[in-house]
Amino acid sequence: TEKLRDEREEHVTPTPPIRPDALAGPALDEAGDICCPDRRIHDGEYKAALPGKLVRSEGDAPTGIEDADLAYDGAGQVFSLFAEEYGRNSLDGAGMPLIATVHHRRNYNNAFWDGNQMAYGTGDGKVFKTFLELSVIGHEMAHGIIQHSGGLIYENQSGALNESIADVFGSLTLQRSLGQQVHEADWLVGRGILGPGINGVALRSMKAPGTAYSDDLLGQDPQPWHMDGFVSTTEDNGGVHINSGIPNHAFYLFCSYLGGNSWELPGRVWYRALERLNNPMASFAEWADQTLQAATEISGLGSHEAAMLRRAWKLVGISI
Ligand code: ASN
Ligand code: ZN
Numbered sequence: 265t266e267k268l269r270d271e272r273e274e275h276v277t278p279t280p281p282i283r284p285d286a287l288a289g290p291a292l293d294e295a296g297d298i299c300c301p302d303r304r305i306h307d308g309e310y311k312a313a314l315p316g317k318l319v320r321s322e323g324d325a326p327t328g329i330e331d332a333d334l335a336y337d338g339a340g341q342v343f344s345l346f347a348e349e350y351g352r353n354s355l356d357g358a359g360m361p362l363i364a365t366v367h368h369r370r371n372y373n374n375a376f377w378d379g380n381q382m383a384y385g386t387g388d389g390k391v392f393k394t395f396l397e398l399s400v401i402g403h404e405m406a407h408g409i410i411q412h413s414g415g416l417i418y419e420n421q422s423g424a425l426n427e428s429i430a431d432v433f434g435s436l437t438l439q440r441s442l443g444q445q446v447h448e449a450d451w452l453v454g455r456g457i458l459g460p461g462i463n464g465v466a467l468r469s470m471k472a473p474g475t476a477y478s479d480d481l482l483g484q485d486p487q488p489w490h491m492d493g494f495v496s497t498t499e500d501n502g503g504v505h506i507n508s509g510i511p512n513h514a515f516y517l518f519c520s521y522l523g524g525n526s527w528e529l530p531g532r533v534w535y536r537a538l539e540r541l542n543n544p545m546a547s548f549a550e551w552a553d554q555t556l557q558a559a560t561e562i563s564g565l566g567s568h569e570a571a572m573l574r575r576a577w578k579l580v581g582i583s584i
Contacts, residue, residue, distance in 0.1 A: 298353040301343035302361040305332045308368040308383070315381055316365045331366035331396050335384060338401035339364060341441050345402070345433070346409065349440075349527055350535045355408035362405070366396065375400055377407035390461040391481065399453045400467075402437030406430040413538050421547045423504035428511035432534055435470060436527040446519045446526050452476065470516040473509030489513040491548075491581030510580050511548060517576035522569065529569060533558045552577045552584045 293299035301322065307329060308316035319332050326333045339362040346352040354360045363381035372385025375395035382404045384395040407430050410416055416426035431453050439449045453476075454467030464477020464485070473487035487509030488494060494510065495503045515534065519526040536558035543550060556573055563569035577584050 298347045298351070298359075301340055301347075301354065302359065303336050303339045303343075304361050304363045305336045305339075306363070306365040307332060308365040310367050310370040310386075312369050314365050314368070314378065314383060315363055316367075329366070331384065331386070331394075334396035335364045335366050335382070335401065338396065338398050338437075339382075339405065341398060342402050342405045342433075342437050345437050345440055345527060345531075346535075349531060352409070352535075355405060356412040375404050377404045377411075379411065382408075387457070387459060390459045392457055393459045394457050395454075397454055397457050398441055399431075399434040399438040399455070400457065401434070403430040403434030403453060406433035409433070410538065414542055415544045416541075416546060417544050418501055418504060420502035420504075421507070422545050423501050424507035425511060425546060425548065425551050427504045427508035428515070429534065429538060431468060431470060431508060431512050432515050433531075436531050440525070440527045446523055449526070451516055468505075468509070468512070470509075470512040473513055487512075489580060510582075511551065514552070514576045514580045514582070517579055518573050521572035521576060529562070533562060533569075533573070536562065549582055549584065552582045556584050 303320070303322050304315075304318060305320040305327075306316040307319045308314065319329060320327050320336050326336075343354060343362060346354075354362065365381065365383045368383040368385050371388035373387055373392045375382065375384040382401070385392070387393050387395065407426070410426055410429055416422045416429070418426055434453055435449070435451060442449075451471035452466035452469050455465060457467065458464050458477065462477060462482060463479040464482070466476045468485070468487060469476045473489040474485050476485040476487075478484045486495065486506045488507065489509050490513075491510060495506045497503045497506070500506060515530065518533075519530045522529060533555055537551070537554040540558060541551070541554050546554070556570060559567070559570045559573045574584055
C-alpha cells in the first residue's frame, strides 16, 4: 500500500488547466442545446508520457483495444449523466473534450485526473486487475467537474469532500447506466477491480464504509461512516480517501430515505450544491449546509426532502 500511496501523492492538487479554445468541441447542436461529447481516447502504450497515441476520436468505430473502448463508452455515460440530468456541457460546462489515456505506465495500480485529462493504469494483476469500471471512470471525471466548479483543496476535510463528491457522481453514473433504484444498487465504488490476491469486493462502499475489503496486503478498509470515526492523519493528504466515507454515507442515507432514482433528486441536490459552493476550503459541515440550501431551493423549506437530508447528515454526526 505504500507504493499505492506514493503513486497517489504524485497527483495531488491538480493545477487548473489552460485550455486552448481550439480544443473546445462542438458540443452544442443547431438549437444551441447540449448534444454530444467530444471524446479522445489515447493508448499510453505502457509508458508514462501523456496523452500518448490517439486511438479513438468521437464517432470512430470501436478500436478492438478493450480498455480504450471501455474508456470511450464510460466517458459517454458520464457525459450523458451531466448533460441530460443536470444540463452541464462536459467537465468545464463549455464542451471541453474528454481526453483519456489507457495503458498508462506498466503495472500501474491507479487511475487519476491530472487537471486536464483522465489516465488509467491496467493494475499489476495482483492488487488491481483493471481501472476501467464505470464508477471509477465517473469518479475520475467528476474530479474534473469539481475543479471547474471552483475546486475543493485536496487535503483534510475539503479534500475528503472532493473525494466523496467524485464517488457520488461515479456511483450515480453506474446506477443510471444500469437503471437501478436506490435499493437495487450496491453502492460500491470500483466493484470488481481488485485483483485475485486481494480479499475484497470493491475499493469503497458508500452503504457500509469500512467493509469493502479486509486483506493482509491492503489491511482493513479504513473508511469511517460517522464523525466519531474521523481519522486524523497526515497520510493520504490528510485521509482524503478515508474520511470521504462520512459524506459518502450521508449521501447514501439521503437517497435511501427518499427511494427512487438517486441520480434524480439527490443527484440534483448534490450537483446544485457543488455549483453554488464558493469555498474551496469547505468543511463537512459547510458542505452539508450547502446541500441543505440546494435541497431547499429545489424542494422547498419545509419539504420532506430537506427534512430527510438533515436526518441523513445527523446520522453521520453532522448537525445542520
Ligand atoms: N485514484 C485516485 C483518485 O482519483 C488518484 C488520487 O489519489 N488522486 O482519488
Ligand atoms: Zn479521487
